[in-house]
Amino acid sequence: MSVKDDSRRKFLNIGAATAATVATTLISFPTVAKELTATTKQQEGPFFPRHKQADKNADMTTIDKQSGQAEGEVLHLNGRVLDTQGNPVKGAIIDIWQADKNGRYLHDDAPESSPLDPNFQYWAQLKTDADGKYQVKTIKPGAYPAVKGWVRPPHIHFKVARRGLQELTTQMYFAQEPLNDIDKLFLQTPENERSNIVVDFHNGKGQFDIVLNRIS
Numbered sequence: 001m002s003v004k005d006d007s008r009r010k011f012l013n014i015g016a017a018t019a020a021t022v023a024t025t026l027i028s029f030p031t032v033a034k035e036l037t038a039t040t041k042q043q044e045g046p047f048f049p050r051h052k053q054a055d056k057n058a059d060m061t062t063i064d065k066q067s068g069q070a071e072g073e074v075l076h077l078n079g080r081v082l083d084t085q086g087n088p089v090k091g092a093i094i095d096i097w098q099a100d101k102n103g104r105y106l107h108d109d110a111p112e113s114s115p116l117d118p119n120f121q122y123w124a125q126l127k128t129d130a131d132g133k134y135q136v137k138t139i140k141p142g143a144y145p146a147v148k149g150w151v152r153p154p155h156i157h158f159k160v161a162r163r164g165l166q167e168l169t170t171q172m173y174f175a176q177e178p179l180n181d182i183d184k185l186f187l188q189t190p191e192n193e194r195s196n197i198v199v200d201f202h203n204g205k206g207q208f209d210i211v212l213n214r215i216s
């Protein structure tokens with residue numbers, strides 16, 4: 001999901017127009033940008049990291065001081081954190097945690113369904129830059145059984161916090177995953193908000209923008 005800057009697009013579109021047309025355009029279109037919809041909340045789930053971790057950087061496919069590479073399809077995910085007015089949120093702290101390729105979490109309560117991947121950094125903690133941007137290199141997580149008869153689709157957990165804005169916990173899903181359509185948590189999301197938490201990756205690259213409500 002990427003948030004399009006409608007006001008900027010309109011401004012660029014009118015750049016080539018005559019002054020008269022500009023005047024008409026400004027009259028025809030409101031100058032105040034439409035408010036963005038805050039990203040849909042999702043449950044934190046039981047596997048938020050509990051223990052300190054030395055390496056929490058933006059490359060989850062390796063562990064500092066180790067030469068190995070995490071198993072799985074490498075993904076480059078980037079995005080922006082914005083408020084509902086479309087302003088970039090600088091200095092937001094983003095916790096990202098997820099299962100490895102085999103659907104295993106690094107957590108005391110996680111089922112030991114498969115061995116841990118010794119080269120996967122299960123948790124990253126990032127900070128947005130002056131433009132509200134973040135990026136992370138990771139791998140596509142595996143699906144995993146939640147309870148009997150319910151397999152969670154691949155997803156990545158996000159928690160985003162910044163003073164003055166409402167903290168957001170959510171989950172990011174992958175487009176074209178059949179398990180999305182039968183996932184209890186995904187289906188709890190109102191239909192018109194689902195696209196806000198689904199990312200369509202192309203050649204391993206995807207964009208996930210996050211919109212936070214301001215605390216009024």
Ligand SMILES: [Fe+2]
Pocket residue numbers: 045047152155157
């Ligand atoms: Fe999960």
